[in-house]
Amino acid sequence: MSTIKKVLLINTHLTYPNWSEGTLNASFHQKAKDFFTANNFEILETKVEDGYDANEEVEKHLEADIIILQTPINWFGAPWIYKKYVDEVFNSGLMSAKFLVGDGRTKVDVTRQYGTGGKMQRKKFMVCSTWNAPKASFDDPNQVLFEGRSTADALIHITSNYRFCGVEVVADYNCFDIFKDGDIVGDLENYPAHLQKVFNIG
Amino acid sequence: MPSLKHTTMKSRIFIAMVTLLLAFGTKINAQTKPARDAVKQKTVLLLNAHLTYKGFSEGKLNKAFYDKAKEFFLSQNFKVLETKIEDGYNVEEEVEKHMQADIIVLQTPVNWENTPWIYKKYVDEVFTHAMFSQKFLTGDGRSEIDPTKQYGTGGKMYGKKFLLSTTWNAPEESFNNPKNLTWKGKSADDALFNIGANYSFVGFEVLPGHYCYDVFHNKHIKEDLESYPKYLKKVFGL
Numbered sequence: 001m002s003t004i005k006k007v008l009l010i011n012t013h014l015t016y017p018n019w020s021e022g023t024l025n026a027s028f029h030q031k032a033k034d035f036f037t038a039n040n041f042e043i044l045e046t047k048v049e050d051g052y053d054a055n056e057e058v059e060k061h062l063e064a065d066i067i068i069l070q071t072p073i074n075w076f077g078a079p080w081i082y083k084k085y086v087d088e089v090f091n092s093g094l095m096s097a098k099f100l101v102g103d104g105r106t107k108v109d110v111t112r113q114y115g116t117g118g119k120m121q122r123k124k125f126m127v128c129s130t131w132n133a134p135k136a137s138f139d140d141p142n143q144v145l146f147e148g149r150s151t152a153d154a155l156i157h158i159t160s161n162y163r164f165c166g167v168e169v170v171a172d173y174n175c176f177d178i179f180k181d182g183d184i185v186g187d188l189e190n191y192p193a194h195l196q197k198v199f200n201i202g
Numbered sequence: 203m204p205s206l207k208h209t210t211m212k213s214r215i216f217i218a219m220v221t222l223l224l225a226f227g228t229k230i231n232a233q234t235k236p237a238r239d240a241v242k243q244k245t246v247l248l249l250n251a252h253l254t255y256k257g258f259s260e261g262k263l264n265k266a267f268y269d270k271a272k273e274f275f276l277s278q279n280f281k282v283l284e285t286k287i288e289d290g291y292n293v294e295e296e297v298e299k300h301m302q303a304d305i306i307v308l309q310t311p312v313n314w315e316n317t318p319w320i321y322k323k324y325v326d327e328v329f330t331h332a333m334f335s336q337k338f339l340t341g342d343g344r345s346e347i348d349p350t351k352q353y354g355t356g357g358k359m360y361g362k363k364f365l366l367s368t369t370w371n372a373p374e375e376s377f378n379n380p381k382n383l384t385w386k387g388k389s390a391d392d393a394l395f396n397i398g399a400n401y402s403f404v405g406f407e408v409l410p411g412h413y414c415y416d417v418f419h420n421k422h423i424k425e426d427l428e429s430y431p432k433y434l435k436k437v438f439g440l
Contacts, residue, residue, distance in 0.1 A: 016330075076399040080326045083319035087253075090314050103371060114376040115384030132342060137353040145354030145402060149395070156388065157396045160315040163384050180344075 007036045008064035012048040012071045014079035020072065022049075024130050024178060027188055029070045032128065035192045039201050041066075048081050054088040058098055061089070066124050066199060067167070069158065073131045078158060090161060099165045118166025125162040126198060127155050127172040128191070134177040170198040245281040247303035248272055251310040253288055253318035259311065263369050263417060266427055268309045271367065274431040278440050280305075287320050296328045297337055305363050305438060306406070308397065312370035317397065329400055338404040357405025364401040365437065366394060366411040367430070373416040409437050 011029045013022040033043055044060045046052055061067065071078040093099030097119075104116030129151070141148035151174050152159070159169040173194045175187040196202055250268045252261040275282055283299045285291055300306065310317045332338035336358075343355030372384075380387035390413050391398075398408035412433050414426040434440070 014326075075322075075325050075329050076396040076403070077316075077322060080319055080322035083314075083316065083322045086314050087319050091255075105373075113382055114373050115382060134344070134353055143354070144352055145399065153388075153392065154395065154399070156393060157316045160384055160393065164315065 004040065004042050005065045006042045006044060006063050007032075007066040007068065008044040008046070008060050009033060009036075010046045010048065010067065010069045010085075012069065012078050012082040012085065014049055014072075014074070014081050022072075024175070024184065025070050025072055028128050028130070028175070028191060031188055031191045032068055032070070032195060035195050036066075048085050052085065052089075054092045057085070057089040058093045058096065061093065061120070061123075062098060064123065066126070067162070069125070069127045071127065071129050071158075073129050073133070076154065082158075086161060090165075093165070103164075115164050116166075118164060120162070120166040121168075123167045124170050124199065125159065125167045126170045126195075127158055128174070129155065129172065130175045130178050132177065132179055134181070135174075243279060243281055244304045245283060245302050246271075246275045246305045246307065247283040247285070247299050248275075249306065249308045249310075249321075249324075250284075250286045250288075251308060251317050251321035251324070252286075253311075253313070253320050261311075263414070263423065264309050264311055267367055267369065267414065267430060270427055270430045271307050271309065271434060274434050275305075287324050291324065293327045293331050296324070297332045297335070300328070300332070300359070301337060303362065305365070306401070307365045307367060307434075309367050310369075312368050312372070312394070315393065325400060329404075332404075342403075354403050357403060359401075359405035362406045363409055363438065364398060364406040365409045365434075366397055367413075368394065368411060369414045369417050371416065371418055373419075374413075412437075 009029060009032055011022075011025055013020070013025040015022055033045075036043055044064060046057060046060065069078070069082075071082060074080075077083070090099060100117045100119055102117040103114050104112055104118075105114055106112050133146075137143050137146050138154070139148065139150050140146075146154060151172050152169075155172055159172075163169055171194075173191060175184060176182050178184060248268060248271055250261075250264060252259075252264040254261055272282055272284070283303060285296060285299065308317075308321075310321060316322075329338065338359055339357045341356040342353050343351055343357070344353055345351040372390075374390075376382045377385055377390045377393070378387065379385070385393060391411055394411065398411075402408045412430060414420070414423060417423065420426075
């Protein structure tokens with residue numbers, strides 16, 4: 001029995017020529033790749049913008065122990081190509097009953113809750129995102145936009161799909177304020193330590 | 203006798219003149235009233251983001267809510283602008299519709315815990331366009347001169363309101379319930395925070411959403427549809 005663990009690295013950056021070329025997201029993606037390679041993981045990769053086959057993506061999700069989404073935040077979510085990917089891949093995983101068997105509720109056992117029909121237990125999901133928003137805009141009730149919300153709260157629309165399918169969601173990693181005062185170099189340097197901690201590796 | 207006749211004549215003329223003046227006045231009033239209303243007439247933009255999956259999700263329920271809203275706003279004398287995203291749109295026109303609207307209502311099913319992907323494509327296109335043209339916002343609100351100015355206050359759309367109306371499979375009891383594994387105590391508004399966040403980022407007031415839960419097992423779709431106009435009336439103070 002193979003003990004080699006697998007990680008699926010999804011990069012969903014969408015190119016806007018001369019405005020957002022994807023260099024920063026590619027750097028984080030590469031950092032994660034180097035980290036998992038160094039820890040003897042088998043690497044599966046998807047660059048959403050380059051195209052994919054939905055059924056193949058379902059298989060990659062089934063094989064992976066860890067799934068990482070690398071994304072810029074465009075208008076408070078991932079670029080639209082990611083939601084297209086999710087709708088296609090998760091619909092395929094729903095129809096084939098590979099990701100889940102319904103929403104968890106049963107007529108026989110009414111105590112079974114909505115969101116417990118997943119088949120992806122023991123897998124872990126993490127988001128690594130790059131933001132224009134500054135760190136100070138989060139976790140502070142006096143901030144008008146996020147009103148005290150954390151990054152995890154702001155990313156709930158992305159992570160809840162995975163939880164719905166039984167995947168454990170671990171702490172996200174964020175690079176803030178990328179156009180102004182952010183510490184991009186420091187954030188890149190500290191990324192492997194975050195991966196090590198949340199996945200308890202090495 | 204002649205004097206009496208004369209008086210009668212005088213009073214007849216007087217009555218005729220008063221009547222004429224009154225009629226004339228009413229006519230002036232009737233002419234100016236619609237003109238004044240036109241100045242005051244409010245505009246609503248109704249967006250329908252349903253995406254068709256043949257044989258599985260045909261969009262009837264979202265259309266039913268959409269039509270309810272349209273009927274309601276027409277009855278309130280609103281000018282109604284409409285976009286059915288699936289049928290295509292022109293990005294610049296959508297920016298202009300947003301500029302004209304006092305109220306925007308997004309009708310959407312919840313697919314994989316959010317709107318169908320065509321709505322995020324719409325947002326990325328429309329909001330990005332309006333960011334570069336500085337029509338929706340002048341920036342993210344922060345200022346190098348005034349450090350007290352917060353992130354998310356650079357919008358130009360103050361005074362407008364945004365409402366989300368969704369249909370979803372999730373049951374109502376899965377929200378605000380710390381034991382629920384998917385939402386972990388979060389509300390429905392929290393779950394869909396990202397959608398309203400764009401609007402508040404550009405200055406809109408985002409109202410608490412209207413939600414039709416548990417649509418595949420639902421016993422209250424009819425009631426939800428019937429109570430929707432009352433919700434609109436209340437939430438917009440109409």
